[in-house]
Amino acid sequence: MIQSVDRALQILEFLRKNPRGLGVTEISISLQVAKSTAHRLLMSLEEHGYVQKFGRESTYRLGLKFIEMNYTVTKNLNVLEIARPFIESLSKETGEIVHLVTLEGQEIIYIDKVENSSTIRIYSQIGRRGPLYCTAVGKSILAFLDEREAKKLVDKIEFARLTDYTLVNREALATELATIKKDKYSYDNQEHEMGIRCVGAPIFDHNGRPQYALSVTGPLDRMSDEILQHHIPLLKDTAKKISRSLGYIN
């Protein structure tokens, strides 16, 4: 790990967490380096567009370079292109929000979202991270990862009781993962957010790895057990079709 690169990237992280901007001194304190060091790092980042000063403020914020980089990354994530039509249909058929996520480290990242009601998307979840243990998508992925990898991830989970319904111990989670593996879909019964219920299913890539997952999300009153009996087959079918499109056999 190269010290100066690591510090530069740490700065980006600080700025991500402080989107209103940070000054040189604040950053030098957070990093525990001299002001001149922080200043030099910022100049390097600024040169490449990753941070910028706005107007005549002397605070730095994340730069527009990230919008450009995001363009390339999403353009080349072909799961997005492949999955798009499928998740649009699923959203239309269920009338609910559909999310597509990918496993990334010990969390999931939302990589696409479709809601049929409106075209607004700027403030969607896309790009947000979420936990594995209390989301339908996360549990679907965990349940279908090979045992060794799943164990590794489960061991690292730091459970937080986000709602009264959140599972907060490994035993309860293990039991549920077994059920998910049998049923081939997962629930999130207000475990992540009160009043919100989701059903999820894993998507397998051409290596047979449950790299992605799909979910249908809605408020409690529109996600009763009877209604879910309608949604779940559609969800499972969509996930299966996407997996097949990604080159997954069987």
Next chain:
Amino acid sequence: MIQSVDRALQILEFLRKNPRGLGVTEISISLQVAKSTAHRLLMSLEEHGYVQKFGRESTYRLGLKFIEMNYTVTKNLNVLEIARPFIESLSKETGEIVHLVTLEGQEIIYIDKVENSSTIRIYSQIGRRGPLYCTAVGKSILAFLDEREAKKLVDKIEFARLTDYTLVNREALATELATIKKDKYSYDNQEHEMGIRCVGAPIFDHNGRPQYALSVTGPLDRMSDEILQHHIPLLKDTAKKISRSLGYIN
């Protein structure tokens, strides 16, 4: 400029230009450094999620971290939120694609796009860069920047004849910029892409700077002079409304 940080960010640039992935050796050659140096830089970037290896390939690509960073950046670019409803109306009224761009260095970056026909957006222009001298949005911004800054930018332009209609000399551009300043809107008559015609107008931020611009884009047959006589007042009005919402007085 810190050498190692600069090199690390250069690697990201190489990967952006080679989205199919690059190996350690290829990168070390591009950077003109030892393989071990390239390797160490890549490990630092990988640690933070900015690059990653896919599957069992040994080539690196841009990482999903950029999706996460993009989320924060766009969320805090409040011009997007403010402009959204206006550009949606404009798209509905004109029936054409509407783009929102921001000035960034010597180019524009597309930061939002609305097309009323479909919800597809993944492969939109958002995040792409474009030139100042042959786009309606670019010319609108150039025309209204204060003289000193405009001159700086115009002097740096490297003209490329993208189509038969592209303006490729400073004199012709200067004449047109004067017209734009008088009319308060700009044309792109197939200057950037054959068969595509655009009209653009500047958006002023609270400092009175034409930081953003707006355009209506369509194929030649739907963008005749008569039709444009209908679109242009709507465009100018929309740009004015957004400017006012951003705090621009007068």
Next chain:
DNA sequence: CCCATGCGTTCCTCATTATGGAACGCCATT
């Protein structure tokens, strides 16, 4: 009105730290 404070910026010396070369191991290709 002036001084104190806190900020960003610049400069220079020192030793920390990134560098490049060499050597290794792995894989695919012949």
Next chain:
DNA sequence: AATGGCGTTCCATAATGAGGAACGCATGGG
């Protein structure tokens, strides 16, 4: 089985990034 190309690891060296001190500027309080 041998070769070439790749990613990876290690290590000594000196290049380079770090920190401290000093400056200039703005701000606000006495």
